[in-house]
Amino acid sequence: MxxxxxxxxxxxxxxxxxxxxxxxxxxxxxxxxxxxxxxxxxxxxxxxxxxxxxxxxxxxxxxxxxxxxxxxAAPPRAPYSHSFRDGKPLHGPLKALVDLLEGAHRAPPERLPAVAAEAGRALDLRIGIYLADYDQRTLVPLRAEAAAEQDIETTVAGDVFRRAGTAVTRDGPDPTLWTVLLDGVERLGVLEIVPTDGADPDDPVLREQCRWLATLLGHLVTITTQYGDGLDVRRRRRHRGSPAELLWQSLPPLTGATESVVVGGSVQPAYDLCGVAFDYALSERRARLAMFDAGPRTGAASYAVVNALAAYRAARRDGASLGEQYTAVGRALAGSDAVVTGVVAELDLRTGALRWLDAGNPVPLVVRDGAALPDPRPAAARFAAGEGPPRANEVRLQPGDVLALYSRGLAETTGGDGTPFGRDRVAGYLADETLPPETARLLTRAVVAHAEGELEFDAGVLVASWAPR
Missing domain, CATH: 1.10.260 (434 Repressor (Amino-terminal Domain))
Structure with a gap:
């Protein structure tokens, strides 16, 4: 050298x-x-x-x-102290990843489709990005002029999103690979990938390269959304009111997972959310879960439920016990006009021991081998500031059990004939062998359909599946 x-x-x-x-x-x-x-x-x-x-x-x-x-764009460049070969790859997977990283540096969110297209050229691919709208009914292309929207229930792209998988279509001018776009484990949308060099989309090597690309691109979608509105605007299908805006900013990702547990959440009405929020925190040893519900859709509901959520998070992150988390929420709600009900729970990921404290909320529902476990004792009335927490309930989960924390509006929503959706119907959706985020999505959509689109109370659910290593 x-x-x-x-x-x-x-x-x-x-x-x-x-x-x-x-x-x-x-x-x-x-x-x-x-x-x-x-x-x-x-x-x-x-x-x-x-x-x-x-x-x-x-x-x-x-x-x-x-x-x-x-x-x-002004060469020549400043010299380094030693001579070496150009380290930047000229083609292939590494160049695609480098193009994504360099292209996204200081790029506004709306430039992301062009950055992805440039990365795709390094692999001889044409790439289109579709993101799920906030109602999770439609996959919206980021380049509106380039493609049509894809219905999640009826299209190949929608099927890929629902299954978090891949599929190949050959009914167009070129074979197309559809693959789910993930940030970690959260489904954001799908990628439409068309080889431009005649490569077979079923080639396992190509699929693996596309998976790398989709993984990094999913992270970039989430990151860029946090400092610009370009991608968020495309995902919105209509106006979102200020209470819903506040609550959506407070929610965690709709999907989270470790090697032992997968959780998925959903809330409705997505654009008019008023008084329901869920939360979770996953670690090597525990999954901490919570649901808060401010009841009737009033102006004060969103502020009360966000206050409860913030108090719960603050106590949890301070290392507080389950009872101390419960008490902290009660203190935060003291003097509030809105009555917030809820449940705070923790699942030991080594033993399956589930403990929870409830306050006027439906108790957690556990489905085992397709059937719901019997209800435990009735819930406490509400979070209270001056009283100690009630005695915690406990149940021992078995591998494969599905657990749900849900708001009152989920099971109590009535149809046109006055029939409530019901706990049994909730259990039926949990018994279907689908991924927790898809179960949550289908369940809240079913509640909206049961109410014929007119929800009196917000519907929220947090689904967890425990499968220890």
Missing amino acids: RFLPEDEQQRQLAVCFARSELTPEQLWMRYFALGGSQGLVELDAYLNGLTTLPRVDRDMMAHAVNERLDEL
């Missing part, structure tokens, strides 16, 4: 720095972000030829200047 003389590297670096239009302070910030340890004074002295720096610091400065020159 040949090394460039330090004085020559310093001279060329100073020239490129002047061309970069950076101030010394801006250069130092970029250098520091790369891991540099020298101060601003040392960098300025080096650029003026007054001191020397270790090779690693010189190369980090050169890299910081080159990043800026890349933004300006």
Whole structure:
């Protein structure tokens, strides 16, 4: 390996720095972000030829200047201290991943489809992104001019979303691979992938490469949504009121999982949510679960239920016991006009021991071998600030059991003939062997259909399946 003389590297670096239009302070910030340890004074002295720096610091400065020159599209670049082959791949899976990472750097959310398209070209693929709307009824293309919406219940793309799987269609001009778009385990939508080099979409190597691409792209969708509205706007099918906006911002991801447990949640009406929220926290040893319900859809309901959720999270994250979490919620709700009911629970992922405390909410429902376990003792009346928590209920789960925490509106919603949806019907949906997030989605959709679209109370459910290693 040949090394460039330090004085020559310093001279060329100073020239490129002047061309970069950076101030010394801006250069130092970029250098520091790369891991540099020298101060601003040392960098300025080096650029003026007054001191020397270790090779690693010189190369980090050169890299910081080159990043800026890349933004300006203004070669030549600042030299490094040694010569080496170009490390950036020219084609293939690694180039696709690098293109995604570099393209998404400082990119606004609405640029993500173009970034994905560029990454796809490295694999000779044409990529389209579809995201599920917040009602989880439709898959919406991020490029509206390029494709039609896909119904989740009736299309191949929708089937891929429901199963969190893949499928190949050959009824168009080119064979197409459809694959679920995940952030971790949360379903965000699907990818439409068309090989442009005649490759077979059933090729297992190609499918594995597409899985890598979909995994990273799913993370980027979630990250970019947090600092811009471009993707969020595409997922909305109609106006969302301020109570619903507040509650959606407070909810955790609709799906979470570890090696021992999978949880999935759903709430309705998605765009007019008013007073229901769920929460969970997963670790190696425990799954902590909660459901809060403020009852009738009033203006104060959303603030009360968010207050309960915040108090629960604060206590849980402080390491509070289940009883202390329950009491913390009661203290937070003291003086509130809205009556918030709920349940807080924890599942030991090693033994299957489920403990919970309830307050006016339907008790957790456990389905084993297709049938619901008998109801335990009645729930307590409500969260209370000045009283100690009630005695905790406990049941021992078996591998494969399905557990649900749900709001009153889920089972008590009545149809046109006055018949409530009912706990037995809830148990029937839990008995179907589907993924917890899909069970939750189907269950809340069924409640909306039962009410003929007119919900008097919000419907929320959190489904968990325990399968120890």
